[in-house]
Amino acid sequence: MTSRKDIRHILLYGVCLAVLIFTLKWLQWKVLILDNAVDVYVGLIAVFFTVLGVWMARQLVRTRVKTIVIEKEIIINNTEQATVNETELKKLNLSAREYEVLQLLTKGHSNAEIASHLYLSVSTIKTHVSNLFVKMDVKSRTQAIEKSKRLKIIH
Amino acid sequence: MTSRKDIRHILLYGVCLAVLIFTLKWLQWKVLILDNAVDVYVGLIAVFFTVLGVWMARQLVRTRVKTIVIEKEIIINNTEQATVNETELKKLNLSAREYEVLQLLTKGHSNAEIASHLYLSVSTIKTHVSNLFVKMDVKSRTQAIEKSKRLKIIH
DNA sequence: CCCGTATTCATACTTTAGTACCAATCTGTA
């Protein structure tokens, strides 16, 4: 990938090179290059171009940052049952009162407690509970609780 | 941070430089450097040291590794109770048999069913259940089920 | 207005759950 920045750097390098060449030419005519000064001359050029190369490379490399993305999985345990399984609930075809009774039943309340909570007689609760058992296809309140939790039809 | 690798590179660079200097010296004495050949000579040195500098820089700097950790939230709807709340369970101080009975009780089984399942008499189950109620501070099996589910001490 | 369903309540009964008290056996620990 040759970005606009790279091209700019290459152009800059070209300009620097040109300037140096002209400087050398000028030095060649103006100052006499002595025979024993060639070493120093060559050394200066070597150092200069080495530094230039290093600087160039650093500039170019700076844009080449290797980014490693590590996806850290955070497991969120959604334990609480927020939603009621409406589908299963409708299948049972429970009446409003029966569902009310079921909700209190699953909370561990006795028939007497449910009766006083709903301002009804124990007889009425027993009737509702019996009808519940038939509709839910269970034989005891404990089974009703187990099935309710399993089908997720209560909170 | 100057690693052993960096030192090796610097030494290599020194050696290259020394070799080049000697080569130049050799050329200086062996082949006559013509006046108009100085440009070519300087150019070669410039190119060589630029490449050397780039190479050096690349070796020293290498690629910068930027590590970005992205936390990805994964919601796992863990409906089923995978782990038992051991802390709450130990608080209740239930015996092994009592816990066995509790597990079957919460599944909606009757005393008779639990008895036949564990090859025990109904009397024994009644005793265990009564002791369970005292330890769990409840008054009925439905309350025991509710509390067990709430404290997450059963599967 | 009639019909089906929901809701309420009652009585009588059976079954199950739960309590109280006792006792034998087993088991790990001081």
Place this chain on the structure above:
DNA sequence: TACAGATTGGTACTAAAGTATGAATACGGG
């Protein structure tokens, strides 16, 4: 070995749950 706790089982009793049946009332749709 003695002892506390666990496990098993029994009897007798009370309380609650569950079944069966009947009946009155309310309420919405055809």
